Amino acid sequence: MNKESVCIHGKAIVETDNIGDGTRIWAFAHILKDAVIGKSCNICDHTFIEGNVIIGDNVTIKCGVYLWSGLRIEDNVFIGPNATFTNDIRPRSKVYPTEFIKTCLHNGASIGANATIICGNTIGKWAMVGAGAVVTKNVPDYALVYGNPAILHGYICECSKLLVFANSVAQCSCGKNYRLESDNVTRIK
Numbered sequence: 332m333n334k335e336s337v338c339i340h341g342k343a344i345v346e347t348d349n350i351g352d353g354t355r356i357w358a359f360a361h362i363l364k365d366a367v368i369g370k371s372c373n374i375c376d377h378t379f380i381e382g383n384v385i386i387g388d389n390v391t392i393k394c395g396v397y398l399w400s401g402l403r404i405e406d407n408v409f410i411g412p413n414a415t416f417t418n419d420i421r422p423r424s425k426v427y428p429t430e431f432i433k434t435c436l437h438n439g440a441s442i443g444a445n446a447t448i449i450c451g452n453t454i455g456k457w458a459m460v461g462a463g464a465v466v467t468k469n470v471p472d473y474a475l476v477y478g479n480p481a482i483l484h485g486y487i488c489e490c491s492k493l494l495v496f497a498n499s500v501a502q503c504s505c506g507k508n509y510r511l512e513s514d515n516v517t518r519i520k
């Protein structure tokens with residue numbers, strides 16, 4: 332960690348040295364030893380990050396988010412305020428699994444405020460989970476899901492506009508093109 336390029340608020344507790352250049356960590360954040368945080372991240376007030384958490388580059392974690400062991404967050408992910416993550420399907424006090432269940436948020440995914448992500452699920456690249464959603468199963472790439480339980484309500488561009496498909500192809504007003512095949516969306520280069 333280049334201490335000159337990392338901004339850590341005086342009221343944060345940071346026990347790891349695995350922090351990328353340009354990352355900002357704000358007041359009352361607590362980051363445990365062995366957590367890995369990429370470059371140019373923004374870790375807001377009142378966050379908690381356990382030691383077996385890996386965070387990519389350019390990630391935003393808003394206030395009141397707790398990240399538990401087993402969570403993998405790729406680059407360009409947004410996590411809204413008070414989003415909740417779990418890492419044990421059947422938790423009991425003072426009973427710990429030999430390994431916590433992995434959950435992965437792929438590149439560009441966005442998690443809305445107060446959403447709950449049940450462990451063991453994958454949030455696809457550029458997917459968007461709506462505020463207050465409860466994610467109980469994997470979310471495909473570019474999917475827009477919300478509700479309790481979260482269900483698919485369409486697909487979304489990397490620019491966040493809704494995609495409208497005609498003959499399995501969508502062109503967003505931003506210029507990006509997509510193909511829908513068997514409920515899977517891919518960006519056409």
